[in-house]
Amino acid sequence: MRLSPRRASVMPALLLALAVAACGTEPAVPPKAAGTNAATNAANVAGKKINTGPDQNRVRAEKVDAIAAKVPPAVAADGKLVVGYSGEGAPPLNFLADDDTTFIGVETDIAQLVADVLGLELKPEISSWENLFLGAKSGKLEAVFNNVTVTEERKDLYDFATYRVDQLAWQVPANSPIKAITKPADIAGLRVSVGSGTNQEKVLLDWDEQNKEAGLAPAEIQYYTKYGDALLALKSGRIQAYFGPNPTIAYNIAVSGDSRIVGTASGAGPDLQGLIAAMTKKDNGLVKPLNEALNTVIKTGKYQEVLARWGLSNEAIPTSQINPPGLPRQSS
Numbered sequence: 001m002r003l004s005p006r007r008a009s010v011m012p013a014l015l016l017a018l019a020v021a022a023c024g025t026e027p028a029v030p031p032k033a034a035g036t037n038a039a040t041n042a043a044n045v046a047g048k049k050i051n052t053g054p055d056q057n058r059v060r061a062e063k064v065d066a067i068a069a070k071v072p073p074a075v076a077a078d079g080k081l082v083v084g085y086s087g088e089g090a091p092p093l094n095f096l097a098d099d100d101t102t103f104i105g106v107e108t109d110i111a112q113l114v115a116d117v118l119g120l121e122l123k124p125e126i127s128s129w130e131n132l133f134l135g136a137k138s139g140k141l142e143a144v145f146n147n148v149t150v151t152e153e154r155k156d157l158y159d160f161a162t163y164r165v166d167q168l169a170w171q172v173p174a175n176s177p178i179k180a181i182t183k184p185a186d187i188a189g190l191r192v193s194v195g196s197g198t199n200q201e202k203v204l205l206d207w208d209e210q211n212k213e214a215g216l217a218p219a220e221i222q223y224y225t226k227y228g229d230a231l232l233a234l235k236s237g238r239i240q241a242y243f244g245p246n247p248t249i250a251y252n253i254a255v256s257g258d259s260r261i262v263g264t265a266s267g268a269g270p271d272l273q274g275l276i277a278a279m280t281k282k283d284n285g286l287v288k289p290l291n292e293a294l295n296t297v298i299k300t301g302k303y304q305e306v307l308a309r310w311g312l313s314n315e316a317i318p319t320s321q322i323n324p325p326g327l328p329r330q331s332s
Helices: 011-021 037-044 106-118 129-138 199-213 228-234 245-255 285-300 302-309
Strands: 081-086 122-126 158-165 167-173 191-195 221-222 242-245 259-266 275-281
Touching: 011 129, 037 221, 081 106, 081 129, 106 122, 106 158, 106 285, 106 302, 122 199, 129 158, 129 275, 167 228, 167 245, 191 199, 191 228, 199 221, 199 242, 228 245, 242 245, 245 259, 275 285, 285 302
Parallel strands: 081 122, 191 221, 191 242
Antiparallel strands: 158 275, 167 242, 167 259
């Protein structure tokens, strides 16, 4: 979901542009309430002790020989599935356990299920957001499970197997007078924060532009590099609302209880329902077994178990798709 800086050379610049473009797609059968009840999601885990230790007792799946046989020989040769994650850490997506070494979260859990079905050992590789795309393009990373959404530009260089709805959320303090943020006029004149270079920033800037054209007060937009800094700004009153990924916000609310969600939006903007997907190098033959593995764990219920344990049941999809329509190319 992040946007990254431009590079001087052509290919790195193209890769980075793909890595950072806003993203989205529409499921063949959209979940009825997908992304509309993040507060309920938080309630699913509120009141329960969330295990942040390295021993997660992860949900596991059985190997399916017919699917494992479809893994490209170059990937299957060493018996491992090399999966890339960002090292930035964003609960409950992926973050360091209490031992400060083991990465845990919904992304690592889903990757483990897929590796199990493929009969491969999960081998995590941690890198920066930008290098996830470079690593997938070079083949160093065989797959990426890191809250990556589908765009038409990215599909030029990568294949995608979807596994989660891409939702954004508006977070306000628990005692805020703001009741709902569901349309551009709701942010007119507010002090709000969003991550720089993200697709949620694009949504926010589009809303702000609409407000200006309608003669409404512009929003005062503040940028913080880390989510923790935005939370401090929210708590101190420097900002009135934060706009970011629904999973991270829902998890924070479940743990802290000092804020609430007042609105959600598709990560692809108003016209498309965004989807999160496993990403692999274009045409390397791996996307089909990834897709079949995901549909297997969806069918067995293991997938739903993973989402439920992290409070993300409302981001479930009914089936995994390969390279579905993504957010249209950005006009130059």
